[in-house]
Amino acid sequence: MIPAPFTYRRAWSVDEALELAGQGGDDAKFLAGGHSLLPLMKLRFAVPEVLIDIGRLGELSFIRDENGSIAVGALTSHHDLATSGLLARELPLLAHAAGCVGDPQVRHRGTIGGSLAHGDPAGDLPAVILALDATLVARGPTGRREVGAAEFFRGLFETALAPGELLTEIRIPKPRDTAWSFQKFTKRAIDWAIVGVAVQGGSVALVNMGPAPLRAAAVEQALAGGAAPADAAAHAAEGTSPVDDINADRGYRQHLARVLVARALAESRTRT
Amino acid sequence: MSIMGTRVKRTEDPRLLTVGGTYVDDVRVPELTGAASVTFVRSPLGHARITGIDASAAQATPGVVAVLTVADIDDLPPPPPPEGPPNDAAPLPLGGVWQEPLLAVDRVRYVGEPVAMVITDDAYGGEDAAELVSVDYEPLPAVVGPEAALAGESLLFPDAGSNIARTAGAPADPAAFDGCEVVVERTISNQRLAPVPMEGRAAAARWADGKLTVWVSTQNPQISRFIMAGAFGLDPDAIRVVAPDVGGGFGAKIGVDRDAILVAWAAKHIGRPVRWAETRSENLVGMTHGRAQRQTVKIGGTRDGRVLAYRLEVVQDTGAYLRLGGFLPFLTSLMAAGPYDIGHVATAYQVVVTNATPINAYRGAGRPEATAAIERAMDLFAAEIGMDPAEVRRRNLVPADKFPYQSPCGARYDTGDYVGGLDKVLAGAGYAELRAEQARRRERGDVVQLGIGVSSYVEITAADADNGETARLEVHDDGSATVYSGSSAHGQGHDTAWAMLVQDDLGIPMDNVTVIHGDTDLIPFGIGTYGSRSLQLGGIAVHRAALDVKDQGRRLAASLLEASEADLELDTERGLWHVRGDPASGRTWAEVARHAGADGLAASVNHTDATPTFPFGSHVAVAEVDTETGKATLVRHVTVDDAGTVLNPVLAEGQRHGGIAQGVAQALLEEFVYDADANPLTGSLADYAAVTATELPSFELLASETPATVNPLGFKGIGEAGTIGAAPAAQSAVIDALSHLGVRHIDMPMTPVRVWAAISETRSPR
């Protein structure tokens, strides 16, 4: 219920955040909205000794139209993503998925950067970012670098972020194909996805079908080859490695993936 | 105009809405200044020997006042010797082979069992220190589920020789089903649930001058006082128990748990007040669970829908220790026949221990299990003979002219109109149109199919009526009144209800009636609130006290008015005593009370002249099932829940809503699950699927009042009825949505993976 003791530090600039992270080393973690990290700390599954609060870095909360792409600051809250008129027009997949994260209170605090850096394959936004072919921008001790979404999610709670590196921005090319759909299958509305599907045009990404979000490559290939959506969807489970847990076994998850991909493709085609 | 039966807003609410209730953890009184904080060290294993406890690191930590284990408990009286078969109710350490210790001695039998207590200056330090207590365990083979318990390869209590704590009932008589054209038998599950009151368990304690004061989140302050007295070997007069606001109980806060006794003991041991409030993760394994029965139903009858015989066999998984779990199957057996007139009914049960949280009462306490079983049996029978399930019920419900009805299971149902209730709910739901819609969707082969579930039920309330309930009513010199009630509301609205009764009987306005409960210094004798007993026992006690005060008032008013008692009338609209025909002669209650002299105007009642009552009802649940994913959604839930006279429809509806929600939750979502090593898989609210607002529709409640005859106001108990009727209807609705595919049964909860498995099986029959 109560986190183990730690030292709290507050950063007022990105440079200061990186400096504090450098000082803290392996024992330091960034604190954004805290809705991935604090729950782990309260159950003592995470015991960082230093927390660097980056919540005051207002310069990292933005949604900007940069002509060919949309730039989203890492500290933009799910609520702001879900209610952004700009996103509703340009990236409705992202706006809608952000509105599905957790509950209203969680969405007021949780940030896109926090969610992505956490690397939970059951999270909604990693799969969306993957489907949108986003580029993630990070700043660290070695300076600024960009990582494609396809390289960013490495495994269970594992991303390409190096120690001391701070995710600052997500750059998303405006989709050429405006067909989109987000299918999140849960037991209760509040739950993590048992399986989820994000579709943007011919890109199909899966939530909770493996240790990291993944693209349904076989589906995409079938679509690109001219297959009808319903037929392409039959390939949805290929290359996936879903887990067994109290909500679903492997077979059921794979079945759901096929059903949800078919529904997502059908729904997306109504939104062109 | 009488206030009885009118919609009255709750007097409790302004405070709760503006400053919030005062639950145990909110109590800020001088007696608890400087209180230390208790944190329990609990077993992380389901079954193990304790081979050592090393508290040295914790004890050496600044801010740690003490670390206590069972070895430190050397100043309490020994548990009472066993008296015959294991007893059910009291959570005290019971003597004998099934004994549940206060703190684990040399063995732990469930994840969450308390092993040690850490006492710290502040709450935050408690978790830190608890982590430093090192306990060595030697794992033992885990016993998970009734089959493993019965097999007995691993014993929780080796001295007992088996895991079977109790066996009762009639052995199977094959002849009972002779003459049945159709017989159906099935083994089904009534799954383990966690009660999850929003406030977990909490207690605070302080000793001063040989007297113990305990603040505890309980449904029964007076019973808790006696439990504490027994545990400490004290006279009850040396103990004060205070139940402040209590954030829900649902049966799991009956009396006090060992944890609360330990909190009080710790305060004595360290000579300083202590406080404890469990975390939710602790609560999910440490607070008792509900249900957990494996049931075998066998039902037989004629092809034209007449049920002739029914047998129910229950294996009650009572968890690691006998609490009420040892008693609940008795209630299940008592109500096994449900609202049906079945010639031959037999029951049998076994109670087994397993490496799991102990089972106790949980909303319905044994009766939801009975109803779920007979309702599944009726549906299986209906499916076998190809008859509409509502029609099968109609043909077997006890007819209205057969009351009082002696059930073959031993209960005597007082009043009821079961067929009327069924007809009313079917009409209210638009049953025929629902069946037509179902047929249309089947014809079209829609992905989303419709299912309709019907349940009929009868339940026993105030099962312990002869324990009675107390009330004291005082009318003060200023004409206001105070009620001291032995009942102990934890959300039921007794403050409002008892004030309504006083206003109705005496004409003292509700705003001038204060209701007090929950403090044994003020109310030393009473039973408290469980088993849907309070209105018909506690409320009638208030009513009787009011009538007694009225009699006294009549005598006093006669003296004041110098008239004869026979000529006097009490105008309950204005609260005035006057001579009949002369309203101007009125005397107020204030004047009457002042005339009462030194003893004041008061009456005390211990209402024990009561017997159990039997509310009844019928529910219709409508579910949609996505046949591609298995997801079931409850779209409508229509009910008749008849608990006799309704005092305040607002309160009655609220109890029905809450009850229905918990019943639906069992049917569709919730289950407390252990893995093969007795580790909980649903040990937090992220995993235990407590029902939220998005999974429920608004409910459609129909009114029905068939008064009880055992008390003058016709009250029965409504608190658990909604739960009892709702789960079977919701379960049945989901199965019904798939019946055209050949699905006959799916165990609760009807989660998507289970429903999908049932659908898949019809597509690839083995």
Next chain:
Amino acid sequence: MKVTMTVNGRAVAAEVADRTLLVHFVREVAGLTAANVGCDTSSCGSCTVLLDGQSVKSCTVLAAQADGREVVTVEGLASGPDELHPVQQAFRDEHGLQCGFCTPGMVMAAVSLLTENPRPTEEQVRSGLEGNLCRCTGYHNIVRAVLAAAGAMEGMEQR
């Protein structure tokens, strides 16, 4: 560390452990015990307060994160003892509470919901309250209360 915040319009400052949760700051330092701790996985919402006008689960916010911010709890809603906030009044009128433990959090979640969506449908109310568990009411009257409050607040605005 030293933390200062405005709680129900009043400045509250204290030296607290870095790991102090906002809910405990509100309860113990500000002395406002209406917000309750109902779980340890950010699931139940009993601790919901407004932080700079938005509903948050105060058990999942560090007091340090609320430093310099504005917190509003249910104790700060009514403008006077006889003047309940429309949401409080609606909960009273519709019997939207029984034991009361979830109520402070539920009311604050409802206030935030109506701020962002003044005219919700029933479905939007239910999903707007998905982060708040209630065990007593079955949600039926809570939903009625929020819809009634929406109507009342709209009526007030029109005046």
